[in-house]
């Protein structure tokens with residue numbers, strides 16, 4: 656990459672996000688790591704500097720579950736010349752886990768944070784006539800086909816609507832937010848069409864040795880599902896970083912926008928994620944929840 660290229664990567668204190676930050680640093684990109692804990696942010700930078708001597712890194716502290724902190728982060732980054740913005744942070748939280756701002760934590764972290772951050776910074780960069788690539792790390796379009804977003808219940812109030820046994824429900828809710836990611840990618844790409852800003856989604860693959868779901872795996876999921884994350888046959892975080900980093904840096908995807916990729920291949924996601932009326936509804940509800948105008 657050209658020296659002076661700057662990337663912002665959320666959720667870069669662990670797992671796939673840290674691998675994304677490391678791979679970008681190895682490609683001589685200046686990387687702004689976003690994390691919610693100063694100690695983990697410093698430790699991740701230390702690990703990356705050990706792997707990539709001379710890496711140019713900066714840490715930004717923000718709890719992305721809190722809209723106030725996402726807003727403050729967007730303000731702090733407003734004057735940074737961002738070329739790459741990768742939304743990767745995600746959690747699997749209990750349905751009843753609400754933040755101090757009263758928002759269900761999975762919805763807040765996985766959907767509202769990228770909606771607020773990427774919309775604000777994307778529109779800002781477009782208005783300044785800059786070009787940039789925005790990438791949202793989603794999840795498997797195949798696995799998500801059967802769990803459409805419930806547009807009347809974005810905050811997972813109706814627990815029973817998230818299936819049985821109850822120990823699966825945090826993962827179903829997580830899956831719904833990952834469908835929100837795809838819907839948001841298509842809508843933001845439409846909003847920014849004709850500017851220098853591209854927006855694409857990526858499924859990283861099923862990746863072992865990450866922290867996702869560690870806190871919420873209970874019951875059947877602890878017995879069976881959790882083993883998936885530590886299965887030695889699954890690829891590690893560097894493989895998960897491959898498609899997001901390729902989308903962020905490769906000349907092969909110059910100008911490509913509003914698409915979703917798995918293993919560097921453009922794939923179709925479920926019709927319930929592409930439907931224009933459903934996307935418009937999610938966009939509007941998300942604007943209301945984040946305090947942004949529906950149209951800027």
Ligand SMILES: NC(=O)c1ccc[n+]([C@@H]2O[C@H](COP(=O)([O-])OP(=O)(O)OC[C@H]3O[C@@H](n4cnc5c(N)ncnc54)[C@H](OP(=O)(O)O)[C@@H]3O)[C@@H](O)[C@H]2O)c1
Nearest residue numbers: 666668669670671691718719720744745861862865866867
């Ligand atoms: N692993 C897989 O098999 C898989 C499959 C499909 C999709 N994905 C997607 O890949 C992405 C990365 O997941 P991962 O598996 O690498 O999980 P991970 O190891 O748990 O990493 C998640 C990252 O998000 C950060 N994060 C969580 N909540 C945050 C908050 N409130 N504020 C700021 N940062 C926060 C975590 O920070 P802390 O270090 O502070 O916890 C961590 O750095 C996610 O979008 C996930 O949906 C993963």
